[in-house]
Amino acid sequence: MFDVVIVGGGPVGLYLAALLLQEGVSVRVLEQRHQRENHSRAIGIHPPALNALDSVGVAAAMVGAGVQIRSGTAVSHGRTVGSMSFATVSDSFPFVLSLPQFMTESVLERRVHDLDASALRRGTRVMEVTDDGGLVTVALAAPEEDGSGSQITARLLVAADGARSLMRSLLDIPVLSKSYPDHYVMGDFAADCDHSEEAVLYLETGGIVESFPLPGKVRRWVVRMGSPAHGLDAGELSRLVYQRTGVRPDPATNTMLSAFTPRSTTACRLVAGRAVLIGDAAHEISPIGGQGMNLGWLDAAELAPIICASLSGSQVGWRLQDYAVRRSRAAVLARRQAEVNMSLGRPLAPAFLGLRNLAMGAVAGLPAANRLVARRFTMQ
Incomplete structure (x- = not known):
């Protein structure tokens, strides 16, 4: 029996495991994937999340491996509309860190392994959850090698298994979903000789193009499309960017290609008996703006002390409910920011695009407004 079982060994589940393990809590992390996916996926880590990650001793390693984006520039028809500096957003981390998700997970997994080499269990699929009011029992699928299933019992369960959470279904927690009229295709390509470590937003009549630096002299390009772009190849994406x-x-340097249509999904409750939802399992946010993974880490940072208090015998029912309210509010704010980000990237007629660019340039030229926008963009 364990104190806590965490379903989901992605960045959020691993971070929560590290937080609890360093407090002496016994943890088992169940991850369905047999091995980590070597795709860049989520790349942006904001200052509040870096502060949280620093509490488990991994922020320095991530900063050392990533690219520090200290500014962003908006361009339209070859002319600079405005710039935004992140210099004032944080004393400790005055930048947005760009780091591929597989590298982020690797750093967190090493930290968990250092704390407890047996904590992470891969290739494990949960089939059923039973909560008797005192303990939670998780039934696992039978491994192929011996054909016999197994069970794990814990005092608490945390579901960190992503936007299409199986745990959410097993716990009978309904969701509210929202779709958007936006479609994107993105790809990672080698940067040219003028590789810069700033983010660039191209505000064009046909829709926004976003460009972000990655480690290894690579840049991610994200193009807003008018319809779903599944099936687009690297050459077609390159032509669209051009x-x-x-x-x-x-196109020959492309290492990742993905098309997506953003949506938001909110669980109707975050706490169900002795189970708690965190991260995308609790609230999926549009990836435009890079807030989702960060939001999950901040969920975990707030939840960990409540879990520790409950295991020591304290009554935490009211704290859990308060946690659910606060994290739901944080998710609403993140969703609204993502919606603003998406609206700025939608196609506009030339006249309206020019007016919007003038307004953005005026705001960027006001230091106080520039600082405010930078703080909002970095989840503060």
Whole structure:
């Protein structure tokens, strides 16, 4: 029997495990994947999340491996509309860190392994959850090698298994979903010789193109589309980027290609008996703006002390309910920011695009407004 079983060994589940393990809590992390996916996926880590990650001793390693984005520039028709500096957003981490998710997970997994080499159990699929009011029992699928299933019992269960959470279904927690009229395709390409460590937003008539630096002299390009872009290849994405920006990524250097249509999903409750939802299992946020993974880490940072208090015998029912209210509010704010980000990237007629660019340039030119926007963008 364990104190806590965490379902989901992604960045949020691993971070929560590290937080609890360093407090002496016995933890088992159940991850369905047999091995980590070597795709960049989520890349942006904001200052509040870096502060949280520092509490388990991994922020320095991540900063050392990533790219520090200290500013962003908006460009339209080859002219600079405005710039935004992150210099004032944090004393400790005055930047947005760009780091591929598989590298983030690798650092967190090493930390968990250092704290308890047996804590993470891969290739494990949960089939059923039973909560008797005192303990939670998780039934696991039978491993192929011996054909016999197993059970794990814990005092608490945390579901950190992502936006399409199986645990949420097993716990009979309904969700509210919202779709958007936005479609994107993104890809990672080698940067040219003028590789810069700033983010660039190209505000063009056909829709926004976003460009972010990654480690290893790589840049991610994200293009807003008018319809779903599944099936687009690297050459077609390169041509789209060139048509709107004048920059042509080399298709031969493409290492990741993905098309997506953003949506938001909110669980109707975050606490169910002795189980708690965190991260995308609790609230899926549009990836535009890079808030989802960060939001999950902040969930875990707030939840960990409540879990420790409950295991020591304290009555935490009211604290859990308060936690659920606060984290739901944080998710609403993140969703609204993502919706603003998406609205700024939608196609506009030339006249309206020019007016919007003038307004954005005026705001960027006011130091106080610039600082405020930078703080909002970095989840503060």
